[in-house]
Amino acid sequence: MPEFSTRFTRRRLALLVPLLTAGLTITACSAPGTEQTPSGDADAAVSTELGTDPITLEMYAETGFPLAKALADEFTKQHPNVTFNVREDQFTVIVENAPRVLASDNAPDIIRLPTMVDLVKDGLLKNLDPYFDAHGWDKFPASQLVQLRLTDGGAQRGSGSLYGMGLGYSVTGVFYNKKQAEQIGMTQPPATIAEFEDLLAKAKAANLQPIMQFNKNTAGINFPHQALQNQFGDPQQIADWIFQKPGATFDTPAALKATETIQKWAQVGYFPKDANAIDYTAMMGEFMKGNGVFMFNGDWESANLDKNMAGNVGFFLFPGETPDAKRVAMSAPNTFGVGAKAKNADAAAYFLNWAHTNGKAREISVNVGGSHPGGPSASALPAVGEGTVLAETLKASQQLGADNGAVDFTANATGGIFASAITPEMQKLIAGQQNPQGYVKAVQAEYEKELSR
Secondary structure, X not given: OOOOOOHHHXXXXXXXXXXXXXXXXXXXXXXXXXXXXXXXXXXXXXXXOOOOOOEEEEXXXXXXXXXXXXXXXHHHHHOOOEEEEEEEEOHHHHHHHHHHHHHXXXXXXXXXXXXXXXXXXXXXXXXXXXXXXXXXXXXXXXXXXXXXXXXXXXXXXXXXXXXXXXXXXXXXXXXXXXXXXXXXXXXXOOOEXXXXXXXXXXXXXXXXXXXXXXXXXXXXXXXXXXHHHHHHOOHHHHHHHHOOOOOOOOXXXXXXXXXXXXXXXXXXXXXOOOHHHOXXXXXXXXXXXXXXXXXXXXXXXXXXXXHHOOOOEEEEOOOEXXXXXXXXXXXXXXXXXXXXXXXXXHHXXXXXXXXXXXXXXXXXXXXXXXXEOOOOOOOOOOOOOOOOHHHHHHHHHXXXXXXXXXXXXXXXXXXXXXXXXXXHHHHHHHOOOOOHHXXXXXXXXXXXXXXXX
């Protein structure tokens, strides 16, 4: 989700398959040990013992996203011989710096990952297959790790060897202002897209802002666009495109219909008139002030919204075209990997395993990160307050897992697709300077251009 430079990218986006306490997602995933092409020291013996010798783990994390540091601090409390030297940068800086930093003699042990394909192709990330076996990660739902697998040294995502782990697994959907929802007659979340659009029309008629969404700098309106695209066609087509499967295309009837719907919503005023001038921070501020009945966003904002809109915010997964449609949503791990030149790779892998399996670590993932902690299928979720939006987003993640409906973000299809095509073309679409067919074809053209490099 290239990942977004604003806070909403922090969870993902990197925003899927994760979460899940049950089941496989719609994306294809090889079983551990199949189609795997070990690289470097993938077959080397590894240690699952931390020991007592002093260790300093070098961590390269994202500025403004507190989960990684909170987990590091708790790990040190439990393992006093291990300290962390945490370097933080904006995500856009990490995207630019990651290849150089990972290739340096002082490569980080643990790094927040941008898109992984090029890093794997260049041999800059450690193959985690040995740790998969040593730490028993076969007990994790296969869907939780599918986005983090690559075949043939980075040729294709979605199967093959494991090169990353998530610190928290996000789900996206629709937040809503409960008081304003009551004003327009919403007594329960809409069961279909048509019902949702009826609520948007009622909000507009009541002189309320139907959807508060940002679209400055990065295309936040890609959230509702993909929510529609996920439901208008076969989500497997989207997954194949994101994972760069041969012959996959963005130019599909589902993508076109989603784009036509977004254009219609913009034309009738369901988005703010100045959406292209609203950034992520401004969107959050406006929604929390009551300017917006609905907002498409991710569970990473759960704690923030529970604090600032206590008792007045709800969440639901975006519905399908029929009431019985399976739940489908963008979802992704907050991806971290181990540098191929890491000096403390075994300890880094131990930390990643601990973050998924330790009870206190799982509580931190939920309460600080606002997302599902991942880990073994049998692991219970930490308790959360009744009636909170955090409780609703965690429930949604379980529902998504039950329907095998997690899909990665289209923004993650290539390293440059979000900045080079999705964002500028979406901004032009909202401004009336692009048409739906042109949008779909422009995104596919940029995709093909990038894959040909």
